[in-house]
Amino acid sequence: MNTNILLSSTTFVVDYNTTLRTSPTTPIMNSTKNCSVSLQYKFLEHIVYLYVMSPLCCIGLILNVINLIVFSDRSFKNLTFKYLRLIAFVDCITCILVFIYCITNYTRPHTLNDKYFRTWYLVNVYFPLANITAGCNVLLTLTVTIERLVSVRWPMEKQRLFSSNRVLITLIICLIFPILANSVNFLVYKVGECHNLALTLIAKTKAYEYFGMCKEILLRFIPICILICSNCLLLSTVRAANQKFKPKKRAVEAIATTVFLQPSSNGCDTTPINKYVSETQSQTDNLLSDESISSVQRKSSVPLTSSNKMHLRKQQQERQLTIMLIWLSTLYLCGQIPMLFAYPNFVFKDTNKSSYKYYALVVNLLELTTYMANFFIYVRFTTQFQQVLRTKIEQIFFCFSNNS
Numbered sequence: 001m002n003t004n005i006l007l008s009s010t011t012f013v014v015d016y017n018t019t020l021r022t023s024p025t026t027p028i029m030n031s032t033k034n035c036s037v038s039l040q041y042k043f044l045e046h047i048v049y050l051y052v053m054s055p056l057c058c059i060g061l062i063l064n065v066i067n068l069i070v071f072s073d074r075s076f077k078n079l080t081f082k083y084l085r086l087i088a089f090v091d092c093i094t095c096i097l098v099f100i101y102c103i104t105n106y107t108r109p110h111t112l113n114d115k116y117f118r119t120w121y122l123v124n125v126y127f128p129l130a131n132i133t134a135g136c137n138v139l140l141t142l143t144v145t146i147e148r149l150v151s152v153r154w155p156m157e158k159q160r161l162f163s164s165n166r167v168l169i170t171l172i173i174c175l176i177f178p179i180l181a182n183s184v185n186f187l188v189y190k191v192g193e194c195h196n197l198a199l200t201l202i203a204k205t206k207a208y209e210y211f212g213m214c215k216e217i218l219l220r221f222i223p224i225c226i227l228i229c230s231n232c233l234l235l236s237t238v239r240a241a242n243q244k245f246k247p248k249k250r251a252v253e254a255i256a257t258t259v260f261l262q263p264s265s266n267g268c269d270t271t272p273i274n275k276y277v278s279e280t281q282s283q284t285d286n287l288l289s290d291e292s293i294s295s296v297q298r299k300s301s302v303p304l305t306s307s308n309k310m311h312l313r314k315q316q317q318e319r320q321l322t323i324m325l326i327w328l329s330t331l332y333l334c335g336q337i338p339m340l341f342a343y344p345n346f347v348f349k350d351t352n353k354s355s356y357k358y359y360a361l362v363v364n365l366l367e368l369t370t371y372m373a374n375f376f377i378y379v380r381f382t383t384q385f386q387q388v389l390r391t392k393i394e395q396i397f398f399c400f401s402n403n404s
Contacts, residue, residue: 050106056368057099063375064091073388080321083144091371094133101126116195128185135178135219141332142223145230148325153237181215224336231329324381335367
């Protein structure tokens, strides 16, 4: 996300921060000060954030909790699923933060203490934590995409590159680096006079401005560029594997040549002995080609052993995982790339204009939608996810039926 208006990361923060700087909340009524409890926002912002994004946050939270429960099943032993489980956990935190943000910042405070709590939440909870979860999300998505790319393109190197120690170090980096990079956000804003949002001295320095630009490049621009390249490589690998298998399949059928003649039992006639010549497909082709899996089952003249069935099942799972990751990373990019243009002074020089606020509104809504869509991608492209989800639902209904 970006730091612009709302969504779970920088966008939420950026847009909202700039909005607060340019259109600060009006003061609160007090016996000694002319303050008002009302918050200043546009009518469209009030409708979208309160009545559209709040329900979307609840739906996204429910769906990501389901993802966590399903991926916690023991059958999900693949490393990819462990990364997806962490992504679902981070998305749950993001949905909670954004939901509270929408409720507290787009409804009218009733008292001075009420307004103080809303401003305090924005300063000390939402702004720093939303940026942290956004950074974790982008790094985890990048990591799982690279892991899948190595699995299908360089399968012999996966065990070395993704050993248990390296996986642990990678996860620590994905969690610690965003925390360190966004720790300064706890010192950027404060609760000012009349419990309004106020900038600290750190936020007004040039050093913080340059720091924010560097952080945006390291935690958003560079990961997005790497993610685009990785996604393109994944897509090209899948297409190449499917295209290579088709001509090889025809070649195998065509290369049925008579090598020599063997005398029959009467010693007069001869019977041709056919020799079939075929090249062994690469591991990547066998891993990703859907036809290679089905053709083995069709051409096998003997029943498949249990080991062969497990091998075919693993090939099918690897292919489904790869297709799913392509869709998942593509969807993530659709929500993240527009966030780059929402960064203040990048495209929009004046963040006070309505055009910037409406753009941030659309971008935040788009990004929030991607958190819900992950569940539907899992259901559509992963057979194992469907089976485990169905089993969990049946267990729940069975428990309810027994209790009743």
